[in-house]
Amino acid sequence: MTKVLLVTGASGHLGRAVINHLLDAQKVAPANIIATTRNPENLADLTALGIVVRPADFDDPASLERAFKGADRVLIVSTGELDLKSDRRLKQHQAAVVAAKAACVSHLLYTSMPNPEPVSPVLFAGDHYGTEQAIKASGIAYTIFRNGWYQENLFMALPHAIASGKWYTSAGDGRIAHAARDDMAAAIAASLASGSTESHVHTLTGPHAYTTNEIAALVSEVTGKPLEVIQLPDEALTEGVKAAGLPEDFARIVVSFDANTRSGRIGMVTDAIETLSGRKPKTLKQFLEGNKAALLG
Numbered sequence: 001m002t003k004v005l006l007v008t009g010a011s012g013h014l015g016r017a018v019i020n021h022l023l024d025a026q027k028v029a030p031a032n033i034i035a036t037t038r039n040p041e042n043l044a045d046l047t048a049l050g051i052v053v054r055p056a057d058f059d060d061p062a063s064l065e066r067a068f069k070g071a072d073r074v075l076i077v078s079t080g081e082l083d084l085k086s087d088r089r090l091k092q093h094q095a096a097v098v099a100a101k102a103a104c105v106s107h108l109l110y111t112s113m114p115n116p117e118p119v120s121p122v123l124f125a126g127d128h129y130g131t132e133q134a135i136k137a138s139g140i141a142y143t144i145f146r147n148g149w150y151q152e153n154l155f156m157a158l159p160h161a162i163a164s165g166k167w168y169t170s171a172g173d174g175r176i177a178h179a180a181r182d183d184m185a186a187a188i189a190a191s192l193a194s195g196s197t198e199s200h201v202h203t204l205t206g207p208h209a210y211t212t213n214e215i216a217a218l219v220s221e222v223t224g225k226p227l228e229v230i231q232l233p234d235e236a237l238t239e240g241v242k243a244a245g246l247p248e249d250f251a252r253i254v255v256s257f258d259a260n261t262r263s264g265r266i267g268m269v270t271d272a273i274e275t276l277s278g279r280k281p282k283t284l285k286q287f288l289e290g291n292k293a294a295l296l297g
Contacts, residue, residue, distance in 0.1 A: 002032050004070055005192050008056060008096070009077035010035035011042045013152075014111065017185030018075065018192065019046065025186060025277070026193040036067045058092035064099035074100050075109040075192050078131070082124055084249045089124070093131040097138050108135055109143045109192055114203050114266055116146070121259035123252060141199050143191050148205040148266060149257070151178040151287040156254070158219060159297050160244070167216055167229050170237045174261035175209035177269045180282040187276035202272040207281050209267050215284065222288040223296055234259055 005028060009015035019035055022028040030050035037043055043053045056067035058079050068074055076096050081089040093110075100108050116128035135142045161167035184204045191202070210218070216227040232240065234255050241251040260266050273281045288295065 002029070003072040003195060004032050004034060006034040006036065006068060006071035006074045007077065007192070008036045008058075008067075008075065009079065010046070010053070011037040011039065012077060012080070013181060014185055014188075015075075015077045017182050018077075018189045019051070021186045021189035021277075022193055023049070026189055028193055034067070034071055058096060059088075061095040061099055064096050065102050068099050068103035068105060071103065071105055073107040073109065073192055073195075074103075074105045075188065076100075076111070076131075078111050078128065082250070082253060084123055084252070087127075087130075089127045090130045093127065094134045097131070097134045097140075100140060101138050105140060107142065107197065108138070108140045109188070110135055110145065111188070112144050112146045114146045114148055114205075114268065120265060121256050121263055123256045141197055143196070143199065144201045145184070145188055145191075146201060146203040147179075147184055148203070148268075149176055149178050150181045150184070151206065151282070151284060152181050154178065154215075154287075155291075155294070158295050161227060162219065162223060162225050162295055163297060165226055165228060167212065167227055168232055168237060168240055169212045169229060170232050170234045170255060170258040171212045171261040172231060173211050173213075174258075174264055175211055175267035176261050177205040177207070177209040177267070178284055178287070179204060179206035179273060180287060183273050183277070183279070183281040186279060187273045190276045190278070202276065203268060203270050204272050205268060205270050207269065207283055209269050210284060212261075218285055218288060219295070222285065222292055225296070 007015050034052045036054050036056035038057050040053045040055050047053045054067040057063045079092050112128040116125040213229050216229045220227050238251050238255045
């Protein structure tokens with residue numbers, strides 16, 4: 001019997017990319033895909049393809065159970081709720097796990113982060129760790145994707161750094177293996193479509209881990225612009241990020257990424273993307289070359 005595959009957050013970048021790969025690389029019939037979103041009208045093009053589009057609000061558990069009904073394999077794309085003053089995102093994810101159980105889902109897939117244990121410096125790591133624990137406690141077979149940082153995340157820092165010639169960081173000599181979002185989506189889609197019944201945890205990374213200095217050297221090579229890396233203490237970097245206009249909580253989150261890199265907890269390199277998707281992941285240099293114009297503003 002053909003499995004019905006469900007993707008939450010289907011109007012977001014990652015969810016939409018997963019659906020594209022289900023259709024194209026995995027050749028899944030549109031009628032066997034359910035796409036959920038808070039605003040189904042935003043996915044009218046998927047409806048036109050024959051994909052089942054359902055409303056689902058992570059703050060409304062009943063809507064999740066209705067949305068998950070009839071799905072065999074459900075991918076929970078972690079929500080964008082980053083409120084440091086509450087457990088809202090964790091509660092959203094826990095509600096999704098409960099809904100999956102109630103809907104008799106046979107396999108649950110989730111997008112987490114590398115090393116989310118309570119000692120992580122990343123300020124929202126607890127959301128992911130708590131969700132992983134809820135999934136494991138549910139008794140549903142699972143696949144957890146511990147997604148490393150996207151290459152696209154570099155857009156948050158690099159255009160301004162290139163323009164000023166200075167890249168302020170607190171990452172020290174820590175390494176990070178950025179991966180293209182689309183490469184992660186391809187791996188996730190392949191796993192979602194695989195029909196695997198065993199539980200797995202996959203850490204998805206790019207093919208090489210770089211220090212900030214090494215990334216800056218690559219940026220200079222590609223753009224022809226000098227880029228000096230300036231290491232700061234976390235506190236000073238937080239103040240600088242706030243001065244650039246970011247709210248305090250988001251500034252603290254951004255700096256916690258650097259603290260995480262400095263601690264060595266994001267420096268791993270795996271071949272999971274290629275193993276799952278069958279395609280070689282994009283290198284950081286390829287990403288920089290492909291986005292040179294956007295990085296230069």
